[in-house]
Amino acid sequence: MKKAYAPGLGTATALAAVLALTGPALGDPDDDALVINGETEIITEAPAPEHMEYIDTIYSGWRFRTDETQALELDDFDNPAMLAVDAAIDMFGTVEGAAGESCASCHDDPESFAGLAAHMPKVDEDGKLVVMEDLINECRTDRMQADEWKWNSLDMQSMVALIGLQSRGMPVDVAIDGPAAPYWEQGKEMYYTRYGKLELSCANCHEDNWGNMIRADHLSQGQITGFPVYRLKQATLISRHNRFKGCIRDTQAETFKEGSDEFRALELYVASRGNGLSVETPAVRQ
Amino acid sequence: MAEGVKPRVKVPKSVSAGETITIKTLISHQMESGQRKDSDGNVIPRSIINRFVVDFNGENVIDVTLEPAISTNPYFEFEATVPEAGEFHFTWYDDDGSVYETVQEVAVN
Numbered sequence: 133m134k135k136a137y138a139p140g141l142g143t144a145t146a147l148a149a150v151l152a153l154t155g156p157a158l159g160d161p162d163d164d165a166l167v168i169n170g171e172t173e174i175i176t177e178a179p180a181p182e183h184m185e186y187i188d189t190i191y192s193g194w195r196f197r198t199d200e201t202q203a204l205e206l207d208d209f210d211n212p213a214m215l216a217v218d219a220a221i222d223m224f225g226t227v228e229g230a231a232g233e234s235c236a237s238c239h240d241d242p243e244s245f246a247g248l249a250a251h252m253p254k255v256d257e258d259g260k261l262v263v264m265e266d267l268i269n270e271c272r273t274d275r276m277q278a279d280e281w282k283w284n285s286l287d288m289q290s291m292v293a294l295i296g297l298q299s300r301g302m303p304v305d306v307a308i309d310g311p312a313a314p315y316w317e318q319g320k321e322m323y324y325t326r327y328g329k330l331e332l333s334c335a336n337c338h339e340d341n342w343g344n345m346i347r348a349d350h351l352s353q354g355q356i357t358g359f360p361v362y363r364l365k366q367a368t369l370i371s372r373h374n375r376f377k378g379c380i381r382d383t384q385a386e387t388f389k390e391g392s393d394e395f396r397a398l399e400l401y402v403a404s405r406g407n408g409l410s411v412e413t414p415a416v417r418q
Numbered sequence: 419m420a421e422g423v424k425p426r427v428k429v430p431k432s433v434s435a436g437e438t439i440t441i442k443t444l445i446s447h448q449m450e451s452g453q454r455k456d457s458d459g460n461v462i463p464r465s466i467i468n469r470f471v472v473d474f475n476g477e478n479v480i481d482v483t484l485e486p487a488i489s490t491n492p493y494f495e496f497e498a499t500v501p502e503a504g505e506f507h508f509t510w511y512d513d514d515g516s517v518y519e520t521v522q523e524v525a526v527n
Binding site: 209210212215219 | 422424426428442444446491
């Protein structure tokens with residue numbers, strides 16, 4: 133595994149470590165606890181999974197946000213993503229396509245998906261790495277004989293959010309061994325590869341510098357447990373791959389496409405860095 | 419005709435008599451301002467919720483006039499004092515003449 137480190141960033145990390153020893157530094161995640169609707173407790177802090185060498189404790193991105201943004205997630209009535217989830221519940225029972233079937237024809241109730249999102253992405257029977265969007269589109273084309281949904285369409289991300297919501301609060305437990313291992317290695321390779329004119333890897337920000345400010349933005353550990361998230365900046369649901377693309381674009385690189393095999397592998401690797409945190413879908417971020 | 423309009427309200431199920439409670443309401447609505455144009459340059463006609471009324475047992479609680487500058491999915495949060503058990507009546511009036519209504523009962527313990 134090739135890993136590149138810039139001496140400059142190393143110094144910054146060392147400095148951050150010294151600051152952390154002297155008490156709660158400005159950049160630390162806050163100490164707030166996330167309990168949704170006064171009943172669903174969300175694990176926002178957990179010991180890092182064994183495969184992570186450079187981080188001891190993992191935190192949900194929620195802990196890095198302002199109190200105002202955090203508050204939007206405390207009550208589902210205030211969470212703007214729930215409008216999309218409501219729409220997805222209606223779509224779940226709507227017949228579409230030549231086969232005359234809806235999601236509910238096979239799956240009865242969205243609740244039958246409880247637990248699924250905690251184990252995604254996964255490798256299917258054919259040995260192919262699949263993410264939630266793949267499962268939904270496979271059902272739409274093969275069983276319903278309907279049109280595929282576009283990756284970033286609101287319909288698609290609303291449905292991903294509805295299925296993810298059924299696992300909210302459950303700890304993420306993504307398999308990284310066995311048939312998943314080669315995909316996981318590919319994702320890890322990408323995570324530590326410097327992209328673009330700015331020569332930044334995912335790790336440069338989200339591993340070496342989480343907690344620090346990147347201009348006006350408080351850097352989190354880049355967890356994807358809350359995706360699809362309602363992003364206030366775009367006022368809509370944002371997919372995991374859309375966020376990956378945005379980050380790579382910001383390094384001034386030619387980026388990968390949503391739904392590409394590269395992003396599937398990266399999604400698996402990044403998801404595995406959240407093993408132990410709760411599924412938080414649909415979260416609200418800045 | 420506005421599509422996908424769905425009113426939502428959040429009211430505590432039971433309160434003490436005379437207690438002041440917080441009520442949250444949201445209606446999903448496009449709130450088309452009437453100031454935008456489509457790709458052919460034609461004005462997209464205004465289509466908004468123009469009035470929102472809440473009554474409690476026939477007595478008015480709030481009565482709001484909404485204007486075109488208000489964003490999609492208008493959200494209102496306000497306080498009300500509940501003197502007795504009864505029903506909150508929520509009514510939204512659409513430009514197209516549609517009226518959306520929802521009722522929420524409150525018990526006094």
